[in-house]
Amino acid sequence: MKFDYTLGFVRLLFPVISASFATGELNGEDSSLFWGTFRPNLYFGLRPRVPNSLMTGLMWHSLADYRAISETRHACEQGDRFEGYTWTEHDPRLGGIQVLNDTRMNVQLTTEWLKVSGGETGGSWAARISGKPIREDEPSSTAIYFYVGSDGLGSLELENEEDGNGIEGVIRFTGSTSHLGDFRLRIEDGPDVTYVTEGLHAERFSRKLGKTSFIGLPLQQGQVWKAKELLLRNIFQEAQPILSEYKDKDREPPSPAKAFCYPESFVGEFSFDIYYDAEDVKTKLDANGLTAGIKGFKNAFHERFLQKFPLPSTTPKDLIDFSKAITANLLGGIGYFYGTSIVDSSFTHDWDDDEMFNTGEKKSSHPALVEPRELFTATPSRSFFPRGFYWDEGFHLQLIGEWDNDLSLDILKSWVDLIDDDGWVGREQILGEEARSKVPPEFQTQYPTYANPPTLTMAVTAYIDRLRALPDEIDVNLGMDPTGQQVLKVPVLEPGLSAFHLSALRRHYHWFRRTQRGQIRQWGRKARSRTEAYRWRGRSETHVLTSGLDDYPRASLPHVGELHLDLISWMGFFTRTMRDIANLHWSEDNNMYCDVGIDEDDESHFVCHKGYISLFPFLLGLLDPNSPHLGSILSLIRDPDELWSPYGIRSLSKSHPLFGQGENYWRGPIWVQMNYLALSTLYKTYIPSPGPYQRQARDIYDELRTNIISNVFKEYQRTGYVWEQYDALTGEGKRSHPFTGWSSLVTLIMSEKY
Structure with missing residues (x-):
């Protein structure tokens, strides 16, 4: 069986630019998070955590026919129809191992990456790319392209002597940038490689066989992400003269491996290594060191995983491997983003602005690009949501923090740094052209009156809880409660939340209270508080995207008088001072918590839809264990005709007339993060507390935990993916995949780390 492999190395460099960008000071302590797989939108992309610097990427396609090049792999796409791709191990401080099963191209690729931290410029790293056919009984040939691009001021020079036939042996580069200093880069083929030297037209192309081609392309600043488009255009241009010779002739044209400008081909399995050596790091990796290092990293990851997430000794190996993989995929989905975003500070929906609602005077829309910002964040889905999401991140940091508390703090501080002087932070962080290319235009603009569930509070609380287990704890008041009551306490350790970050969180809290406040005194309402009620801005007639539960049923008629149960619950979680306020939302007639709306007669009334919204006071632990409402x-929850299923708690009652209707995003499907909230509050609040519902809470917890774990694992085995949501009737994975953002919380559920 013959397996052909070609390697192309592309240099993308804009040689002289004028740019302003942030400068990050490095030291031995934080350099371990300087380099990383921080381009998670790509199947394999490396970059440092600084703007306008070096970026790498990997591309490939089949050489079985000329059509396959149109399906060149680069960015993660659900349409590529892989039979799963996953980080089996990943630690942002050390390295990662990823397996990609590309059945269409008949190749299984493995990317192994290791780094050596230290020095003043972020350290060194090495990567090994290897491949083998998935179906060994079929011919398989693959073109592989590795590229490196300088997106800012700097240089990158080829040391090898090059001619039109390519480069033999090790490929060497030298380079320099303001952040990285001087560095060297080299590419080496793996051991025992056998080259393909025969076949149709082999004599004509014999001078190129066994060599690697190199292309250097000048680019405008910020355009390295378009490497695929530029490379393919170059390949087509190079191949056109060759293929034109065979047009309208009886002669069979050469294979794509020969006609394209990357003709290096091997027989059998293949591998090649890439080494990046910072000038100021003494330890230099080679093939033997990389092999030993990868083995050591794999063992270390396994041991650390079992220590961080202890599982019963009877846990099956395939279930442990699954839990390791979803944890590694969340860590492997962490990215660094930098660029401009689109913000509209003037536009407001009719029912968002009280004055405009009464006068009928509409405000026009004026979206505009704002200054570049940077963000270090986990991402919900590498293929569909490769960017920062505010309300997802609080859940991400639950698991990341259990793995590495300091890493969770680094990400948390990056988000807090985005809070503006008014206290606002955008619900989606779509920074730069590359990020915007994955977002429909109608969703790109962010609005400074729009909120999102304040889950960063969850991340702060979890971070504090983990620090409280450490010695020498000092508590300080965050000062976020206007009454002077202590709300959150932060152990002051280094590194920790600075006074700047605490001040930003306080601004953020007051922004919520100021901009999302609802109207209580109108429409004859009675409440214990005259100020504490809340309403999501930014809703349409069918969606409240800002709530995070997009198409969940709300009042049929948007109105400034609405009060939203989930938002007051989030604010209660934010301050822990609003337990009694939720009584405004309790409907005796329906025996449940509800939104409050305004009907056609301009009267206040309850808007009751059994589902996640009606559970919020419970989900966030705001109910007393003895409350009859509990x-x-x-x-x-436990009623199978309502929310209970063998696969988890449904988002909307099975008996609801809108169950499974319309978009069916939050109208029945099961979401892991909401089930995690239920399990967490049962485990931490209601099971330990004596009361009339303690036994019921324990029974629900045990069964729900089993249902969630078994269904997510079953679907992972069946499809190769963890999914965004799960079908309310069958448990089948639905929508975005892989979705190892908050769906990876299954690891915490398995180890009961809430």
């Missing part, structure tokens, strides 16, 4: 909620 019993009603637990009964609603």
Whole structure:
């Protein structure tokens, strides 16, 4: 069986630019997070955590026919129809191992990456790319392209002597940038490589066989992400003269491996290594060191995983491997983003602005690019949501923090740095052209009156809880409660949340209270508080995207008088001072918590839809363990005709007329993060507390935990993916995949780390 492999190395460099960008000071302590697989939108992309610097990427396609090049792999795409791709191990401080099963191209690729931290410029790293056919009984040939691009001021020079026939042996580069200093880069083929030297037209192309081609392309600043488009255009241009010779002739044209400008081909399995050596790091990796290092990293990851997430000794190996993989995929989905974003500070929906609602005077829309910002963040889905999402991140940091508390703090501080002087932070962080290329235009603009569930509070709380287990704890008041009551306490350790970050969080809290406040005194409402009620801005007639539960049923008629149960619950979680305020949302007639709306007669009324929204006071642990309301909620959860299923708690009751209707995003499907909230509050709040519902809470917890774990694992085995949501009737994975953002919380559920 013959397996052909070609390697192309592309240099992308804009040689002289004028740019302003942030400068990050490095030291031995934080250099371990300087380099990383921080381009998670790519199947394999490396970059440092500084703007306008070096970036790498990997591309490939089949050489079985000329059509396959149109399906060249680069960015993660659900349409590529892989039979799964996953980081089996990943630690942003050390390295990662990823397996990609590309059945269409009949190749299984493995990317192994290791780094050596230290020095003043972020350290060194090495990567090994290897491949083998998935179906060994079929011919398989693959073109592989590795590129490196300088997206800012710097140089990158080829040391090898090059001619039109390519480069033999090790490929060497030298380079320099303001952040990285001087560095060297080299590419080496793996051992025992056998070259293909025969076949049709082999004599004509014999001078190129066994060599690697190199292309250097000048680019405008910020355009390295377009490497695929530029490379393919160059390949087509180079191949056109060759293929034109065979047009309208009886002669069979050469194979793509020969006609394209990357003709290096091997027989059998293949591998090649890439080494990046910072000038100021003494330890230099070679093939033997990389092999030993990867083996050591794999063992270390396994041991650390079992220590961080202890599982019973009877846990099957395939279930442990699954939990390791979803944890590694969340860590492997961490990225660094930099660029401009689109913000509209003037536009407001009719029912968002009280004055405009009364006068009928509409405000025009004026979206504009704002200054570049940077963000270090996990991502929900590498293929579909490769960017920062505010309300997802609080869940991401639950698992990341259990793995590496300091890493979670680094990400948390990066998000807090985005809070502006008014206290606002955008719900989606779509920074730069590359990020915007993955987002429909209608969703690109962010609005400074729009909120999102404040899950960063969850991340702060979890970070504090983990620090409290450490010695020498000092508590300080965050000062976020206007009454002077202590709300959050932060152990002051280094590194920790600075006074700047605490001040930003306080601004953020007050921004919520100021901009999302609802109207209580109108429409004859009675409440214990005259100020504490809340309403999501940014809703349409069918969606409240800002709530995070997009198409979940709300009042049929948008109105400035609405009060939203989930938002007051989030604010209660934010301050822990609003337990009693939720009584405004309790409907005795429906025996459940509800939104409050305004009907056609301009009267206040309850808007009740059994589902996640009605559970929020429970989900966030705001109910007293002895509250009779708790019993009603637990009964609603456990009713199979309402929210209970063998696969998890449904987002909307099975008996609801809108169940499974329309977009069916939050109208029945099961979401892991909401089930995690339920399990967490049962485990931490209601099971340990004596009361009339303690036994019921324990029974629901045990069964729900088993259902979630078994269904997500079953679908992973069946499809090769973890999914964004799961079908309310069958448990099948639905929508975005892989979705190892908050769906990876299954690891915490398995190890009962809440």
